[in-house]
Amino acid sequence: MPEVFEPKIVAFFCNWCTYLAADLAGTSRIKHAPNARVIRVMCSGRVDPQFVLDAFAKGADGVLIGGCHPGDCHYQEGNYKALRRVALLRRLLKQMGIEEERFRLEWISAAEGERVKTVINDMVEKLRALGPRVQPVRKEVA
Amino acid sequence: MTAATYGYYPGCSMRGTGIAYEESLLTLFHLLDLSLEELRDWNCCGATSYMCIDENLAFLLSARNLAIAHQSGFRELVTPCSACYLCLRKVQEYAQRYPQVAERVRESLAAASLPALNSVKVRHPLEVLFTDVELDRIRSKVVRHWHGGRVACYYGCQLVRPYGEADNVHNPTRMDQLLQAAGVPTVEFALKTKCCGGSLTGTIHPVGVRLNYILLKEAVRKGAKAIATVCPLCQYNLDAYQAEIRAETGEAFDLPILFFTQIMGWALGGDLRSLGLHRAISGRRTIDEWFPKHPGEVESYV
Amino acid sequence: MSEAGGAVRIGVYICHCGANIAATVDVKSLAASAATMPNVVVWREYKYLCSDSGQDLIRQDIPNQRLNRIVVASCSPHLHEQTFRAAVAAAGLNPFYLQMVNIREHISWVHENRMEATSKAQDLLRAAVRRVARHEALERSRIPIHPDVLVVGGGIAGIHAALTLANAGKHVYLVERQPTIGGHMAQFDKTFPTLDCAACILTPKMSAVKAHQKITLWTYSEVVQVDGYVGSYQVTVKRRTRYVREDLCTGCLECLEACLYQEGRFTDEFNAGLASRKPIYIPFPQAVPQVPVIDPEACIQFKSGKCKKTCIDACGDRHAISFQLEEKTEEIQVGSIIVATGFQVFDARRAPYYGYGVYPDVYTALEVERLVNASGPTAGEVVLRDGRIPKTVGIVHCVGSRDENTNRWCSRVCCMYSLKLAHLIKERTGAEVFNFYIDIRTPGKGFEEFYQKLLNEKVHFIRGRVAEVTDWALDPTEEGKLILRVEDTLAGLVRRIPVDMVVLSVGLEPRSDAQDVCRMFNMTCSGEGFFTERHPKLAPVNTFADGVFLAGCCQGPKDIPDTVAQAGAAAAEALVLIDSGSIETEPNTAYTDEDVCSGCKTCIPLCPYHAITFLEQEKKARINQATCKGCGTCVAACPSGSIRQHLFEDEQIFEEIEGILTYA
Structure with missing residues (x-):
């Protein structure tokens, strides 16, 4: 066990806004916590709840979905669909005992490189405070 | 109509040089069906010298007032003095921005068995009157025609800076709008947020008086017959040194320096003594002319 | 597919990008870890994979090592996915057997921290290796490009782009919101640094637009809806009516003379509000088209219905004027679009400390452009509102620019136009001119030389941001003047400078409806609302919408030479599309497995493009x-x-x- 808990975040970023924002964070050399692993999808509307559940099942400490701001979706309204889906998913996750802070949906436009940093750093901080997820499997190992 | 109730933090000036401010404020609020309930066991806000010597301790003073307000169940705390207003807002802002300030405040309050810093909203009467009472309602409440001259609205430095919540940072206009709603004409006063000298009148006296002089001169140049203020220190500075300025420069301003609540209160029917109008130092002649002891019958023209 | 048949054989290629990646990510150990990943048979790291020799590695390994999947760990796929897909395809493998790992922008x-970065790179590489094994061969489809182009905005950018395309034989629709084309440039007097007259160089181009067979010019019109995609955009244009028919009007302007209003009474927008116009007007003498507009807000006939309609009498048997005309909607088909919607100047009222709107003799630079213009409201005389000629003038730079309270960016043109106005004011009035600046920024051909010329003309330069403009006079010499208070940061003094006229060099900002x-x-x-280019260096006029290109200040503040260069580039990009005839699309479409589809119709309302249909018979x-x-x-x-992608x-x-x- 390392001294500081380093949570691992699976991030689903939409191709047109948030993925580009992460690229912009790169070209602007905006340093941030290295805990998020980005999976590119065309639209936040593509994120199937199964992806989120699968990530948690396989041991992710947090899942982050990044999409375009409401009204700015490259596909007109995919982010609204994501938003509605997420509300339902949140309740499901709660029932499964997964803390609220572990799952986030954020609107980050292509111009908001700085916000990628803020969101990821903030999430890492919150997950650190929360500690590793307690899973039956892990308990046996420990 | 049920009266809206606000917590009320007078601060030291309201019981000293600014007593006329408190008198007129309470009268005006009463006339508008607003009620102020004084904070129990309040203390100094920590302004001026305390803030310069030990900022952290000054914060604790303001934090205590806010904690008591919270404990007393006030959601909003009205404070008429610009310095009190700024100090209370500042401790809220700093506690939010700097964890070490928040921690210090929390610890100290706990030692006094007071709740931690809270979200009591700090408000200034100018902004309460402007936002909670609509201008139209003020117009409808006016019972006295204004017979006086034009007034320069002087906002001072602390009310709008740095937070800009009570009014626009660079160009506040709410006092002008309120007075105009009460039927009082105002002048365009470029120096409306310039320094009044503050406590310099006590420490480096010539500099403080010079700043006062500039404000008075410019107000007169713009055709103002009186200056309206929102801050007890501004009022005192501008009011108290006119004789001294006359002795030094030979310029006799003799300009009434009034609280905006006094002027509004008069228009809305308050009487002379309840508005503290008898307390002013300078411009007595003008004041006696504008606010006669026996105004006769209340004119109703609305 | 034979190439993908048999066992999955993956080649992993890791780019150093010079030191860009290698300095932070341990590429050697990353390559070593690739060796342990499933199905990986080749692993290499290379200094610059996007170079020819880098791509050669991949092109050669595919046949030699019988690779059927490729993973490239380098920069963002937005930058080089197409490059490496082409390399894969060149070696005979389907290009969609490629997966990229973004270890530069994202890592x-x-x-x-080198260890953390490398570990993250390993995770992402492992993800890509696993993913690519599941890739399938895909075919791109081609969509034809409609040869017509829409240019939105008729300023110098739109004009230049439209003319370039039309001269190449393409049909262009030029849509402009105002009653005339010309944009901001038409309002300027001279252009920096050469001081050639803006009208002299602009109006011939405006006339050329009107005369060109290949350009359909719609002024007083607005694009209201855009549907479709690259190659095939359906565009709806709302054409407001001027109540004067463009096809019948001869531009004699007799109707203007005949109007019941002897003098102008309504705000003249073209003259920045410094003059008045009649209800029937043309914005300026060289307006294109030369067709008047009736302002229904001002016209007596529209307000009361009781006008003698002298304008109609004046028009006579040309019958061009009709109060019954209504706005029209046009639907057009185009293959590509050039957006050149320009900028607006910063509203000086947002900086109340400079007294604009309070003191009449505080002007914005755009107003002064009209004052110095020979066809402006004062026929080129620089006079104050009361007719006096100013003896001292203060020009305040960076109003609404480089300021966290307003706009943070440098507007790029203000230093130079301030110098130009300083020169023109001094030339016309002989006034003492003070420039108050933060920095003088003159990076452009001939710009620095122009600055030197101004210094020799004895224009004053005071380095410091002006605190405020007031009429607060401290002594009789300041009486009646506007006082600029400024910290002169070179002299280390706070100064009060009394002047007769203040010019605010307002910055450029996106139009308020830019979003x-x-x-x-x-x-x-x-x-803030400036449109984003696809890549700041390598695709400066492309956008993330294929077939939509940018020109001019809608992309960011720039001067006229840069605007024209960009407009030319946008036109060239559109020409590339048109002349190639078609474009390949990403094959990332969704499709249904109709055997599995239960016919629940959940998907139908979700699609904003109405691409999903329900087969009633099959219930799929x-x-x-x-x-x-x-x-x-x-x-x-x-x-x-059952729906897959x-x-x-x-x-x-x-x-x-x-x-x-x-x-x-």
């Missing part, structure tokens, strides 16, 4: 491959899992998740 440029325009064309824009959903844009929203929503299959994404978390 080496944003992280500092709406951005959405309409499906572009992206920065928080089917997705039109031509209209599907590939967002994948329906895929995520399908309860039976090429390039973003569920299994591929599950593999990525697995790859990332394998050693979590």
Whole structure:
């Protein structure tokens, strides 16, 4: 066990806004916590709840979905669909005992490189405070 | 109509040089069906010298007032003095921005068995009157025609800076709008947020008086017959040194320096003594002319 | 596919990008870890993979090592995915057997700890290796490009782009919101640094637009809706009516003379509000088209219905004027679009400390452009509102620019136009002119020389941001003047400088409806509202919407030479599209497995493009491959899992998740 808990975040970023924002964070050399692993999808509307559940099942400490701001979706309204889906998913996750802070949906436009940093750093901080997820499997190992 | 109730933090000036401010404020609020309930066991806000010597301790003073307000169940705390207003807002802002300030405040309050810093909203009467009472309602409440001259609205430095919540940072206009709603004409006063000298009148006296002089001169140049203020220190500075300025420069301003609540209160029917109008130092002649002891019958023209 | 048949054989290529990646990510150990990943048979790291020799590695390994999957760990796929797909295709492998790992933008440029960065790179590489094994061969489809082009905005950018395209024989629709083309440039007097007259160089181009056979010019019109995609955009244009028919009007302007109003009474926008116009007017003498406009807000006939209609009498048997005309809507088809919607100047009232709107003799630079213009409201005389000639003038730079309270950016043109106005004012009035600046920025051909010339003309330069402009006079010499208070940072003094006239060098900002325009064309824009180019260096006029290009200040503040250069570039990009005749699309469409589809219709209302139809007979959903844009929203929503998406299959994404978390 390392001294500081380093949570691992699976991030689903939409191709047109948030993925580009992460690229912009790169070209602007905006340093941030290295805990998020980005999976590119065309639209936040593509994120199937199964992806989120699968990530948690396989041991992710947090899942982050990044999409375009409401009204700015490259596909007109995919982010609204994501938003509605997420509300339902949140309740499901709660029932499964997964803390609220572990799952986030954020609107980050292509111009908001700085916000990628803020969101990821903030999430890492919150997950650190929360500690590793307690899973039956892990308990046996420990 | 049920009266809206606000917590009320007078601060030291309201019981000293600014007593006329408190008198007129309470009268005006009463006339508008607003009620102020004084904070129990309040203390100094920590302004001026305390803030310069030990900022952290000054914060604790303001934090205590806010904690008591919270404990007393006030959601909003009205404070008429610009310095009190700024100090209370500042401790809220700093506690939010700097964890070490928040921690210090929390610890100290706990030692006094007071709740931690809270979200009591700090408000200034100018902004309460402007936002909670609509201008139209003020117009409808006016019972006295204004017979006086034009007034320069002087906002001072602390009310709008740095937070800009009570009014626009660079160009506040709410006092002008309120007075105009009460039927009082105002002048365009470029120096409306310039320094009044503050406590310099006590420490480096010539500099403080010079700043006062500039404000008075410019107000007169713009055709103002009186200056309206929102801050007890501004009022005192501008009011108290006119004789001294006359002795030094030979310029006799003799300009009434009034609280905006006094002027509004008069228009809305308050009487002379309840508005503290008898307390002013300078411009007595003008004041006696504008606010006669026996105004006769209340004119109703609305 | 024979190439993909048999065992999966993956080649992993890791780019150093010089030191860009290698300095932070341990590429050697990353390559070593690739060797342990499933199906990886080749692993290499190389200094610059995007170089010819780098691509050669991949091109040679594919046949030699019998590779059928390629993973490239380098920069963002937005930068080089097409490059490496082409390399893969050149070696005879289907280009969609490629997966990229973004270890530069997402790792080496944003992280500092080498160990953490390398470990993150390993996770992402593992995800890609697992994913690519699930890739399938895909075919791109081609869509034809309609040869017509829409240019939105008739300023110098739109004019130049339209003329370039039309001269190349393409048909252009030029849509302008105002009654005339010309934009801001038409309002200027001289242009810096050469001081040639703006009208002299602009009006011939405006006339050329009107005369050109290949240009359909719609002024007083606005694009209100854009549908479709690159190659085939359906555009709806609302054409407001001027109540004067363009086809019948001869431009004699007799109607203007005949109007019941002897003098102008209404705000003249073209003259920045410094003059008045009649209800029937043309914005300026050289306006294109030379057709008057009736302002229904001002016209007596519209307000009361009781006008003698002298304008109609004056028009006589030309019958061009009619109060019954109504606005029209036009639907057009174009293949590409050039957005050149320009800028607006900063509203000086947002900086109340400079007294604009309070003191009459505080002007914005745009107003002074009209004052110095020979065809302006004062016929080129620089006079104050009361007719006096100013003896001293203060020019305040950076109003609404380089300021966190207003706009943070440098507006790029203000230093130079301030110098130009300083020169013109001094030339016309002999006044003492003071420039108050933060920095003088003159990076451009002949710009610095112009600055030197101004210094020799004895224009004063005071380095310091002006605190305020007031009429607060301290002594009789200041009486009646405007006082600029400024900290002269070179002299180390706070100064009060009394002047007769203050000119505010207002900055450039996006138009207030820029966000709406951005959405309409499906572009992206920065928080402040300037439209974002696809790549700041390498695709400066492209946007993230294919077939939509940018020109001029809608992309960011720039001067006239840069605007014209950009407009030419945008036109060239459109020409490339048109002349290639067609464009390949990403094959990332959604499709249904009709055997699994339960016919629940959940997907149907989700599609904003109406690409999903329900087959009543079969009770199945089917997705039109031509209209599907590939967002994948329906895929995520399908309860039976029968909708799938090429390039973003569920299994591929599950593999990525697995790859990332394998050693979590």
